[in-house]
Amino acid sequence: xxxxxDIRLSGTGGxxxxxxxxxxxDAAILDGKSAVQxxxxxxxxxxxxxxAEVIISxxxxxxxKVIQPKYLLLMSQEAARLYAKNINPAGTVIIDTTMxxxxxxxxxxxxxxxxxxxxxEEIGNELTANMLAIGAIAAAGNIVTKESLEKIxxxxxxKVAALNIKAMNLGWELASKN
Amino acid sequence: xxxEKKVQLLQGNQAxxxxxxxxxxxxxxxxxxxxxxxxxxxxxxxxxKVGGKFIQMEDEIAGMSAVLGAALTGTKVxxxxxxxxxxxxxEAIGFAAIAEIPCVIVDVQRMGPSTGGPTSVxxxxxxxxxxxxxxxxxxxxxxxxxxxxxxxLTIQAFNFSEKYRVPVVILLDEIVGHMRxxxxxxxxxxxxxxxxxxxxxxxxxxxxxxxxxxxxxxxxDFGTGYHWHVTGLVHGENGAATGNxxxxxxxxTRIFDxxxxxxxxxxxxxxxxxxxxxxxxxxxxxxARSAAEAVAELRQMGxxxxxxxxxxxxxxxxKTISEYTTGKKCVIVPExxxxxxxxxxxxxxxxxxxxxxxxxxxxxxxxxxxxxxKVKEVAK
Numbered sequence: 320x321x322x323x324x325d326i327r328l329s330g331t332g333g334x335x336x337x338x339x340x341x342x343x344x345d346a347a348i349l350d351g352k353s354a355v356q357x358x359x360x361x362x363x364x365x366x367x368x369x370x371a372e373v374i375i376s377x378x379x380x381x382x383x384k385v386i387q388p389k390y391l392l393l394m395s396q397e398a399a400r401l402y403a404k405n406i407n408p409a410g411t412v413i414i415d416t417t418m419x420x421x422x423x424x425x426x427x428x429x430x431x432x433x434x435x436x437x438x439x440e441e442i443g444n445e446l447t448a449n450m451l452a453i454g455a456i457a458a459a460g461n462i463v464t465k466e467s468l469e470k471i472x473x474x475x476x477x478k479v480a481a482l483n484i485k486a487m488n489l490g491w492e493l494a495s496k497n
Numbered sequence: 498x499x500x501e502k503k504v505q506l507l508q509g510n511q512a513x514x515x516x517x518x519x520x521x522x523x524x525x526x527x528x529x530x531x532x533x534x535x536x537x538x539x540x541x542x543x544x545x546k547v548g549g550k551f552i553q554m555e556d557e558i559a560g561m562s563a564v565l566g567a568a569l570t571g572t573k574v575x576x577x578x579x580x581x582x583x584x585x586x587x588e589a590i591g592f593a594a595i596a597e598i599p600c601v602i603v604d605v606q607r608m609g610p611s612t613g614g615p616t617s618v619x620x621x622x623x624x625x626x627x628x629x630x631x632x633x634x635x636x637x638x639x640x641x642x643x644x645x646x647x648x649x650l651t652i653q654a655f656n657f658s659e660k661y662r663v664p665v666v667i668l669l670d671e672i673v674g675h676m677r678x679x680x681x682x683x684x685x686x687x688x689x690x691x692x693x694x695x696x697x698x699x700x701x702x703x704x705x706x707x708x709x710x711x712x713x714x715x716x717x718d719f720g721t722g723y724h725w726h727v728t729g730l731v732h733g734e735n736g737a738a739t740g741n742x743x744x745x746x747x748x749x750t751r752i753f754d755x756x757x758x759x760x761x762x763x764x765x766x767x768x769x770x771x772x773x774x775x776x777x778x779x780x781x782x783x784x785a786r787s788a789a790e791a792v793a794e795l796r797q798m799g800x801x802x803x804x805x806x807x808x809x810x811x812x813x814x815x816k817t818i819s820e821y822t823t824g825k826k827c828v829i830v831p832e833x834x835x836x837x838x839x840x841x842x843x844x845x846x847x848x849x850x851x852x853x854x855x856x857x858x859x860x861x862x863x864x865x866x867x868x869x870x871k872v873k874e875v876a877k
Binding site for chain 2: 341344345347348352353354355356357358359360361362380381382383384386
């Protein structure tokens with residue numbers, strides 16, 4: 320059976336979760352794997368629940384949506400309410416404690432990081448929270464290599480690469496400690 | 498236009514847009530609407546680079562009309578929309594059918610009716626693609642299930658539209674349109690690209706609706722000295738409106754018969770474990786992905802399930818349906834509508850074979866598990 324990673328990134332519209340999903344999928348391709356990225360969001364440009372899903376596999380990916388994620392990112396209280404229950408018990412949940420104050424019971428390993436606060440205070444721009452988050456999730460699950468993530472961030476976010484790579488590295492470092 | 502073959506992450510809407518330009522499209526007019534907007538965005542950026550034109554019109558009706566005008570000058574054209582906009586385009590699609598103007602219309606299906614759910618998936622426009630405009634008319638429709646198919650079927654759509662002078666609909670859906678997937682596109686230099694037949698006679702001898710042996714008239718580009726009348730009124734071989742029942746019969750029957758005459762050539766489909774299957778799934782678009790996963794899992798459980806994935810929806814592939822359904826214990830049709838494709842299958846399937854649907858219209862995809870459950874239930 321080909322190794323398969325099911326990843327769900329959930330939060331609020333405007334946090335850049337779909338972009339985070341794209342970067343994760345692109346990095347996986349650079350690592351020589353197959354990837355599919357899908358999304359669901361409301362009609363609003365900002366606000367409203369937003370969810371990006373990524374499946375990474377050594378083999379062919381048939382059904383493109385995630386049924387039960389092995390890696391889950393929660394970046395809003397609403398996302399925690401909706402998605403925290405549905406997790407592979409062998410998986411990991413990354414929780415942005417800046418956005419999720421009331422952490423529900425989770426039947427899997429959890430990694431708590433004040434993602435949004437660190438992006439704002441340590442990196443100096445809250446908009447880098449999504450890159451900090453994928454650094455954390457990628458390291459927690461050994462999903463993609465850090466080198467590939469750096470390359471893809473440089474390519475996709477050329478004008479603001481340095482700051483975003485810094486944020487990704489911080490996320491990577493914090494999740495590796497857990 | 499040479500392109501290096503390499504794996505890349507592409508969206509279904511993007512792959513469709515790249516294919517359009519590879520097929521030779523140099524004109525886009527439309528009005529953006531979710532979940533098709535990425536196609537307009539891509540065209541606005543890329544068409545000028547290859548000498549093409551992009552126009553954002555005041556609405557979808559104008560978008561459809563503008564592409565028809567451009568097509569008459571000899572240009573390949575595309576427009577993209579979703580449910581509400583597809584409804585608006587219908588009148589002009591009828592004009593394309595009767596005036597035999599090659600054009601491709603992308604409908605990235607979302608939940609309907611009306612405004613419905615702009616970001617929610619559906620496959621409810623199957624019948625609208627066929628019968629959305631009034632009167633008996635031809636229209637072809639293809640439905641991709643992956644990013645690569647989105648590219649491949651768009652190339653085919655242009656080839657068939659040019660060859661048979663028929664409006665062609667690409668029935669994408671929110672999942673395949675928005676989905677990003679690792680894909681390797683072909684080198685455009687290796688593609689077979691078909692262009693419409695142009696007249697070889699002098700302008701004085703040109704009869705715009707005089708069919709050749711294959712039933713298709715040659716088409717002169719406006720601005721090249723050929724003067725001809727293009728009208729939505731039923732017309733004779735010379736292009737002038739007519740009330741003569743004999744001429745009308747000859748012309749309208751010829752146009753309508755494009756569906757029957759070319760249905761085998763236009764018929765594209767894929768199968769997975771279908772030949773020895775006892776339980777056959779027939780599906781299309783994003784739902785074919787759920788069905789493919791279900792078949793793989795059912796086979797692992799020792800249940801003989803198979804899949805017939807329709808890529809061509811119109812003309813309806815009746816021969817393929819009867820060929821693959823014959824001898825099956827039952828046929829199940831999962832689709833994100835209330836049974837639009839199942840109803841067509843009902844017409845062509847052996848009446849002794851039980852036919853079931855799995856239908857969903859709440860904006861969520863049908864999961865592989867739901868299909869597995871249904872197969873297990875009927876297999877008891």
